[in-house]
Amino acid sequence: MNVKMARRPIHAASSWVRRQPPKVKAFLSVVSGMAALVLLRAIVHDHDNLFVAAEAVHSLGISVLIYKLIKEKTCAGLSLKTQELTAMFLAVRLYCSLVMEYDIHTILDSSTLAATLWVIYMIRFKLRSSYMVEKDNFAIYYVLIPCALLALLIHPSTSHHIVNRICWAFSVYLEAVSVLPQLRVMQNTKIVEPFTAHYVFALGVARFLACAHWVLQVLDSRGHLLVALGYGLWPSMVLISEIVQTFILADFCYYYVKSVLGGQLVLRLPSGVV
Template sequence: MGQKGYQSPAKKVLSWIRKKSKKVKIFLGLITAISLLVTLKLVVHDHNLFFVIAEAIHLIGLLVLIYKLTTLKTCSGLSLKTQVLTAIFLAIRLYCSFIMEADIHTLLDFITLVATVWVIYMMKFKLKASYMAELDNMPLYYPIVPAAALAFFVHPTTSHILINRMLWAFCVYLESVSVLPQLRLMQNVQIIEPFSAHYVFALGVARFLGCAHWIIQVYDTAGAYIYLAGRGYFWIPTVFLAEMVQTFILADFCYYYCHERPVDRSPANAGYQSPVKKLLSWVQKQSKKVKIVLFIITVITLLVTLKLTVHDHNYFFVMAEAIHLIGLLILIYKLTTLNTCSGLSLKTQVLTVIFLAVRVYCSFIMERDIHTVLDLITLVATLWIIYMMKFKLKTSYMADLDNMSLNYVIVPAAVLAFFVHPTVKSYILINRMLWAFCVYLESISVLPQLRLMQNVQILEPFSAHYVFALGIARFLGCAHWIIQVYDNIGSPIFLDERSFLWIPMVFLAEMVQTFILADFCYYYVKSVMSGQLIIRLPVPV
């Protein structure tokens, strides 16, 4: 009832930002950028991965364009000149890459070059009638000549021949300004269709990652990296400047991309369905076995990505706890703005308080670190939610549908903790049992919420966001254990000092949590991508 015309927290934040002065927006942008940089520095151990990810995102942007060209049969809103510039710097970079390194970057550049050439071919010959030539009016020599002149004077001083070093510098400089014709065209058009917007946004993200690499390298070396001997006194500072230029060129567009939904009013694109929606629609039509296979492939892909990018696997737990807290903040937002707790299980919140209270106690006894702080904040937030549901908003609480007995959850967890717990000799038995109890209880604490959602069938967005956040958090926790097992070829499963069954049971508990929430997360993503405000769960057979 209270959901009509609601505005999501993200939209409210963006609306609030829009009303601020330019100085405040710049300040907020700097804070956001610094926060992202700190996160990347802490999470990604090999900073060269930034370039790999950036190139992969650029390729994804091109695939979005290819999808547009092949399905909508139009290249409106797309700059041919930006694609030509992209092909030029990619061809040069591919040549230099073969000469200088020949690695994963070479492969990605080759694939991206092929995709770009195909886009140019389609725009030049197959779809030239829809190409906005009169609006794509930036001369190519505007970006090419300055890049070539700068490359002539400022280039690396490595052992490679001079022409190759100049070519490498040229492709770096040209890349930094290659998007200008596209931005000029978009400025002329004013109304941007979604696929071109997605493509340029992908370029913005890619450029930010490239810039992040240089900023973190400079920070790690206390500025010495800027003037590395053997690379030319001005070369690295100029590369750094080029990355900054690319990032700032695209930053303003990315802000408006996030703030405004891209619009396409051309007849060719009326009623189009995004690739993600089509993919989800295709998945929905598949058999249960195919869905399971696709799910396993997706999970493995995510695990491999996490393993390659996150150097300290304990960050998984920190991120999981932080995401759980974000989910609770979403609920707090709902309770304070909509003044309703419909669709929310009080029993899940009670179970959450129980395992968090036990975990905070054990954490104080055993470790006292960032986990303790996050758990304490999460505990306070959960207690506040319970207070609101129990006293302030009790009329909207669906007590008749929140009908799972707490004993069904607490008793099995307590019994299992009594028999299977860590055998770390430095802690007394009761503390070890309590720690095991909170681990087991957490793994099934969401069951009352899922039961209520199953009873309701139609789920309002805030509760759905909260449960989805729990699903992401649980996946990260599960990922930690899977990667630990893989890294040690299964040996941690049976560490003698932790008892024969303790770690396997923890691993199983994380798996249980993940699979309990996996099905809901599928329907959540499907509904969100379909633009549905209300999430409809399938009727149980």
């Protein structure tokens, strides 16, 4: 009874938000994001921990996929292309981490890359009969080519070798759009089973934490961090990439939370959500 009473205000609030015009929804999203940033700034003293948390949450999302593949013996609803793009940007970022600065991020990226490669192997070979190839129809060259060109034009101006700086930029840009094929699969199916929904929600949380890390670092350094990243357009592109990743998944995360609070195991997406 108490649970039902607790859900009533949430349901009323979500219904009110759903009735608002797009501009009001966008404003509420911005306000909610700013409130979350203020809260994180107050409770997390070392903001580097936010980036570590983001990578840890991503690893947790991959673990959910592994559990799904082992328990249910099916990869239905998963995008092989998103996993391949994820492996690609992780491999490039791991290379950059090894040659530029070896730290905790290197270890986290290594474990996440290994898990992602295992998921790719399972989808491509062991569970191929359940792979929804007709639904996974996003052309990845639509993101690979623009990311590569953008990396050639806009990359860090640090003292590292030019190849390493271009690779670093490429991994940042590719990470920002790597989830698009998975969103296309969900758009085509309209129904998202629990484990896939948990995985995509974990990506959304990870992206928000990473974005919060960069924004709070810039605020704390009063803009000096942007100078440390280099001059030109690169510092701004880092922030824009993080913000783009967050907003790409924001709408899905809203419906995910709404579905969980409503006690629904299967997430049904309205038209035009992703």
